[in-house]
Amino acid sequence: MSGVNVVPAGDQAVVLEFEDRIDPEINAMVRAADYYLNQEGKFKGLLETVPTYRSLLIYYDSEVWNLEILKEILLGIEEHLQEAAIPNPETLEIPVAYGGEYGPDLDYVAEHNNLSIEEVIKIHHSSTYLIYMLGFVPGFPYLGGMSSKIATPRLKNPRKQIPAGSVGIAGNQTGIYPLESPGGWQLIGRTPLKLFDPSKEDPFLPKPGHYLKFYPISDEEFKSHL
């Protein structure tokens, strides 16, 4: 019996679904399936895949594939996921200048959780976060693994402009704004790295299914990074 589900998403795409929950192990299967299907020259006519928490959206060329044949391959994919030599996920290191002008809400996050500022910073950069998926805006990572000790509700009044690189907390999640945009996250710091740089050959730093770790830097280091 197969533990996966295959559902059409129009006449040019299909969704491969794993179990319906957010879990690093399920996400690892999504990453493995994504890797297996995108191997060079293996499945011609699979155009683009979008890995998410627990499913993979697959755009296919309908001149090459019909859903019945594709469905059969996808339903039997689990047995191939062990055999495919999937490279280990990498850990992306993100320098963050915490507090001050870069993290105007750090004080509030500390106060809200009855912690010192130093404790908040330490808890935030001690975890290794799983990049479950990217979405919302280009390069925005949905991260799993933040300690509930620093969980803080969103701002009541979202800011109109948040600088690119801002690192924030919203509820149980932490994230990084890849682009200048409006938003309601509690800002605790900022990274000088560009998560999304369209002029680079590889424009995106975070990759779905990989890991991310923050490390603190001083304001001087932040400025010299730019």
Next chain:
Amino acid sequence: MPAIKIIDAGPFTTVQDEGRYGFQRYGMAPAGAMDEVAYRLGNLILGNEPNAASIEFTLKGPRLEVLHDTTVVITGGRCDVGVNGKQSFSIYEPIDLKTGDQIDVGWITEGARGYLALKGGLDVPLVMQSHSTYLRGKIGGFDGDRLKGGEVLSTLTPKGSPGRSLPEEHWPSYQSPFEIDVIMGPQTDYFTEEGIKTFLSETYQISDAADRMGYRLTGPEIMHVDKADIISDGIPLGAVQVPGHRQPIILMKDRQTTGGYPKIATTASYEIYRLGQAKPSDQLSFNKVSLQEAKEKREQHKRWYHELAEFVSKPAQKPKHFRLTVDDKSYHVSIKEID
């Protein structure tokens, strides 16, 4: 070289091509022309490269000053095209322009979007393999933004040979009410039987919240079985999602690549160009098709498009001129093929 200066861009005007593919996994929408058929025909009429960058305008066209002799064509939504306030031209007709000319593209009377293609195509940088403007990502087109008055756009050196006009009887039509074919899924099981029936039998209106990202519709409520949230997953082009407010939203070219609302159905691929021409207050209804039916209709759509493409790609027959001398008198004779 600089070809045109924008005097007035119109309400919402961007540079678009076929779109930017392969980056949805990183949260990057494909963008690209909302009506691919009209966009492509414009380039074919001018003999441009297939992915040449054109101007996409919304509801009303731009007013431009010509800085260097060029040829343009307007395709898509029906509108009046005036040159120097006197001559008028029709859409799908190549227009030769001289330095100093002003071209004014009017309000669209049928459809929502038009394309202004220039001979050679616009010279804007390729960003991640595409010229398309993606506003949310602030990339592509002209500085990643919509076009504004005062901006100067250049064109590339033309390579191909020009085609010819498309006669009015062949123009694609975009009349409301639109009946749109959909394939059920991927989350149809999040909706009650009654909800699905409502979705497939009632008429919905496009609200004012309709742009390149998607269209919010208003109409009878579509009921969920239970919750109206899913664990966020990928959003295919043309997906019809129904959040907790029970009103459908159709996701288009600038859509978010992932989202947490259940999708009751997905628009058939051959309907996207037509949907790209629907505008606020237009009426929509949804017709369920199987994947087999979708395949047949998709092939029919491709045949229709290829016929149009082949027609406009053929060079226009230039009149042939002869000088005849009869009884020592000279005559100019021109012979032109009648379509």
